[in-house]
Amino acid sequence: MPITSGLIPIGKQAFLDFTKTVRENVGLALDDSKEYLLDSRLSPIAKVSGYENYAALIQHLNASPVGSLHWQSFEALLTNETMFFRDEHFFRGLIEIAIPSLINKNKNNKKLHIWCTSVSTGQEAYSLAILLKEHFPELSAWDTKIYASDVCNSAITKARAGVFNAVEIQRGLSPELKQKYFKVDRDGFYVADPCLKKMIHFFNVNLIENLNEIQSFDLILIRNVLIYFSPETKKSVLTKIYSKLLDEESFLMLGASESLIGDVTFTPHRVGKFSFFKKKPL
Numbered sequence: 001m002p003i004t005s006g007l008i009p010i011g012k013q014a015f016l017d018f019t020k021t022v023r024e025n026v027g028l029a030l031d032d033s034k035e036y037l038l039d040s041r042l043s044p045i046a047k048v049s050g051y052e053n054y055a056a057l058i059q060h061l062n063a064s065p066v067g068s069l070h071w072q073s074f075e076a077l078l079t080n081e082t083m084f085f086r087d088e089h090f091f092r093g094l095i096e097i098a099i100p101s102l103i104n105k106n107k108n109n110k111k112l113h114i115w116c117t118s119v120s121t122g123q124e125a126y127s128l129a130i131l132l133k134e135h136f137p138e139l140s141a142w143d144t145k146i147y148a149s150d151v152c153n154s155a156i157t158k159a160r161a162g163v164f165n166a167v168e169i170q171r172g173l174s175p176e177l178k179q180k181y182f183k184v185d186r187d188g189f190y191v192a193d194p195c196l197k198k199m200i201h202f203f204n205v206n207l208i209e210n211l212n213e214i215q216s217f218d219l220i221l222i223r224n225v226l227i228y229f230s231p232e233t234k235k236s237v238l239t240k241i242y243s244k245l246l247d248e249e250s251f252l253m254l255g256a257s258e259s260l261i262g263d264v265t266f267t268p269h270r271v272g273k274f275s276f277f278k279k280k281p282l
């Protein structure tokens with residue numbers, strides 16, 4: 001029985017095969033209700049690559065080993081929505097609770113290592129760097145590092161460049177901070193100050209792969225990405241993240257609408273509107 005999208009039919013089996021490949025490679029869970037997404041996101045790739053429509057592209061992808069056209073398609077299906085200082089309660093909580101607590105914990109070794117696990121085009125990491133500079137200037141004398149990663153290569157390339165257009169720059173960033181930390185280039189784009197770039201190391205990490213090479217952190221952000229995973233993928237990612245928190249005083253942060261209901265390895269904490277998690281000893 002074909003599933004139809006607009007006028008283009010895509011067979012049920014083709015849909016299942018392709019969404020399985022997507023799930024196995026990037027974790028993204030797509031059910032039947034998301035078929036419109038395949039149409040809208042893959043049609044431009046189909047056109048440029050010489051396929052009649054997105055259904056023909058999927059047919060080709062299903063019949064070939066995973067390669068660059070697959071990855072181009074996976075990246076097109078990811079949702080990269082982000083903005084500076086997304087969720088004010090989160091950043092207020094960092095200022096008032098998490099960072100002071102970590103400064104106290106690490107006052108002897110003067111090290112603060114943070115990982116933004118799904119940073120998209122970088123606004124989350126630049127917001128963090130600005131927050132540390134504005135509110136915790138003493139950290140400039142510490143070994144302070146923000147590691148920021150994403151599975152999406154094009155997003156990480158943009159994040160690393162630190163160049164934002166006029167619309168992106170005003171989403172969440174006050175005029176004062178914009179002026180202080182970004183310079184306008186000849187084409188009207190806003191370029192992040194080198195002092196921010198120096199604090200952030202951008203790299204590519206797929207959360208569904210093994211994370212053996214990744215070190216441990218005082219603070220891990222995994223915001224607005226678990227919602228795209230199936231419950232099994234979410235559980236497996238969180239198991240790996242557990243081992244990447246340095247100790248029981250380290251912080252794990254999710255997105256504002258995300259929860260860890262039923263999870264037994266993390267303890268939820270809430271102070272006012274600020275929610276965070278710490279790991280339970282096993």
Ligand SMILES: C[S@@+](CC[C@H](N)C(=O)[O-])C[C@H]1O[C@@H](n2cnc3c(N)ncnc32)[C@H](O)[C@@H]1O
Binds near residue numbers: 028081228
């Ligand atoms: C909606 S954005 C959230 C960006 C940012 N964390 C925020 O809250 O504004 C979700 C990000 O998760 C990334 N992502 C999706 N699957 C991933 C995976 N398997 N590994 C790493 N990142 C992934 C996407 O590429 C996207 O950039």
